[in-house]
Amino acid sequence: MIRRGRAEGWLKLPISAFRPWAELNGVTFDGVRVGSMPGFEHRGSTVIAEEDLTKGETNPLMVVPKDLILSRESVEGFAKSDKQLKEVLDSVGEYTRTSRGAILVFLLMQATISCPDIPGNIGVTNPLTEYIKFLPEEFLPTFWTKEEQELLVGTTLRSAIRAKMNSLLREFEHIRTATEHISWCQKYWWDDDEGQVTFEDWMHVDAMYRSRALEFPGIGDCMVPCVDMANHSSGDATVALYETDEDGNSILLLRAGKVVKQKDEITITYGDGKGACEMIFSYGFMEDSMDSAKIVFLDLDIPDDDPFRPAKIAVSAVAPGFRIFDNGDRTGWESDFVWLICVNEEDGLGFNFLQTNEGGRELRAFWKGAELEDTSKLRGLLQADALWEVYQLRAITLLQNRIEQQLEDLHEIGSPDKGPNVRDVPWKLAEKLRKLELGLLERASNDLEDQKLVLIESDSVRRYLGIEDEGNAEEDFS
Numbered sequence: 064m065i066r067r068g069r070a071e072g073w074l075k076l077p078i079s080a081f082r083p084w085a086e087l088n089g090v091t092f093d094g095v096r097v098g099s100m101p102g103f104e105h106r107g108s109t110v111i112a113e114e115d116l117t118k119g120e121t122n123p124l125m126v127v128p129k130d131l132i133l134s135r136e137s138v139e140g141f142a143k144s145d146k147q148l149k150e151v152l153d154s155v156g157e158y159t160r161t162s163r164g165a166i167l168v169f170l171l172m173q174a175t176i177s178c179p180d181i182p183g184n185i186g187v188t189n190p191l192t193e194y195i196k197f198l199p200e201e202f203l204p205t206f207w208t209k210e211e212q213e214l215l216v217g218t219t220l221r222s223a224i225r226a227k228m229n230s231l232l233r234e235f236e237h238i239r240t241a242t243e244h245i246s247w248c249q250k251y252w253w254d255d256d257e258g259q260v261t262f263e264d265w266m267h268v269d270a271m272y273r274s275r276a277l278e279f280p281g282i283g284d285c286m287v288p289c290v291d292m293a294n295h296s297s298g299d300a301t302v303a304l305y306e307t308d309e310d311g312n313s314i315l316l317l318r319a320g321k322v323v324k325q326k327d328e329i330t331i332t333y334g335d336g337k338g339a340c341e342m343i344f345s346y347g348f349m350e351d352s353m354d355s356a357k358i359v360f361l362d363l364d365i366p367d368d369d370p371f372r373p374a375k376i377a378v379s380a381v382a383p384g385f386r387i388f389d390n391g392d393r394t395g396w397e398s399d400f401v402w403l404i405c406v407n408e409e410d411g412l413g414f415n416f417l418q419t420n421e422g423g424r425e426l427r428a429f430w431k432g433a434e435l436e437d438t439s440k441l442r443g444l445l446q447a448d449a450l451w452e453v454y455q456l457r458a459i460t461l462l463q464n465r466i467e468q469q470l471e472d473l474h475e476i477g478s479p480d481k482g483p484n485v486r487d488v489p490w491k492l493a494e495k496l497r498k499l500e501l502g503l504l505e506r507a508s509n510d511l512e513d514q515k516l517v518l519i520e521s522d523s524v525r526r527y528l529g530i531e532d533e534g535n536a537e538e539d540f541s
């Protein structure tokens with residue numbers, strides 16, 4: 064429905080109509096306009112200075128009335144006067160009480176309202192029905208072809224896309240099964256002949272949200288028309304920032320000390336800490352200046368021969384992997400999960416079923432006899448243990464092995480040729496991502512090796528291995 068709407072024009076408005084729409088809905092602009100930057104049309108629309116904006120400028124560049132902010136709360140507000148939207152939200156239940164769930168359903172509803180094949184009495188038109196017509200075709204990796212996604216072998220983006228597609232499918236199935244008893248949904252959304260909604264529509268509303276949602280203080284994750292027309296730049300290049308004023312309106316402000324010339328781009332930051340993978344995943348681009356992957360998340364599996372494997376999986380409430388990050392000179396890593404793999408019964412880990420108040424049985428983990436209520440606390444307990452260096456050494460050995468595996472995949476794919484059906488943008492992004500992640504992983508592997516050598520020489524490791532002065536501990540941890 065959404066792709067067709069954009070192609071046929073009923074879900075598309077030219078950016079020249081944007082300002083009249085915004086002003087009609089109470090948005091004020093001061094010294095800026097929305098349009099495309101000559102020479103940078105591939106970045107879509109952006110916010111551009113109409114005049115020189117000087118140091119000390121205090122007036123907001125834009126004020127967006129709070130009624131126009133699309134949040135979980137505002138969706139509930141719209142549902143008060145939109146019977147069909149309310150029906151869908153109520154039927155889908157818990158999921159639509161999250162910002163993401165409420166906003167995605169709302170966006171799907173706006174496309175439904177605009178669809179000429181669905182009667183006009185379904186849904187209630189509101190200012191945001193027009194807003195989604197200004198949103199461009201998103202070019203996120205969930206829309207890359209299979210051949211393009213193959214270029215990501217060895218990168219963490221490949222597993223991120225797979226996981227995302229699975230969760231999108233689960234969400235879509237949930238929306239479908241929860242609403243198929245509503246007669247208009249059955250007829251206009253799901254019916255084999257007349258139904259307009261497909262999984263691809265869910266991918267589109269996800270992409271709209273993913274590439275435009277901002278975290279606003281006091282509101283949470285939301286979409287703010289107009290502010291979301293600002294493109295990204297990081298560090299010193301970020302020109303503006305967004306916040307809410309005392310009335311709850313959203314405002315765009317020039318950063319302190321920034322001097323902007325007429326026709327310059329007014330950028331915000333989408334998060335300077337975001338790594339290369341996340342930038343491509345969420346926004347479909349990465350800055351040319353990016354020279355480090357910044358962060359790499361690798362999954363970890365509990366070995367099949369670990370007798371506690373099923374119990375560990377059952378109690379773990381943390382992400383099953385570890386994060387490597389670039390700290391400048393050195394790399395760092397962080398994981399709540401790896402510690403669960405590192406210890407076993409002989410170290411003091413145990414599991415037991417406890418009786419719940421409701422009469423059921425629940426599996427609980429124990430460390431040295433005391434209940435481990437939250438597996439993310441395990442690291443702290445191990446840190447206080449006399450064998451801390453031994454556990455660290457085990458963790459580091461596991462991480463190194465996992466990194467080696469990833470590096471092998473990256474070396475194996477190497478620099479593939481560009482197939483005839485591969486588009487330029489995915490090809491260039493995949494090539495750069497492979498290079499950046501390879502660089503960070505190689506550095507991390509070297510840094511871990513240094514840490515390993517120090518740990519191996521520690522007294523507790525030598526004592527643990529029963530090694531006298533001349534012995535070699537490294538052999539036992541390879």
Ligand SMILES: C[S@@+](CC[C@H](N)C(=O)[O-])C[C@H]1O[C@@H](n2cnc3c(N)ncnc32)[C@H](O)[C@@H]1O
Pocket residue numbers: 105106107108109197198199202274275291292293294295296345346347348350
């Ligand atoms: C919040 S929207 C910004 C407005 C958007 N350009 C539009 O036309 O509606 C985010 C999207 O803008 C594009 N974008 C933002 N900053 C960019 C940049 N520095 N380089 C390339 N594309 C950028 C990406 O497509 C991203 O997914």
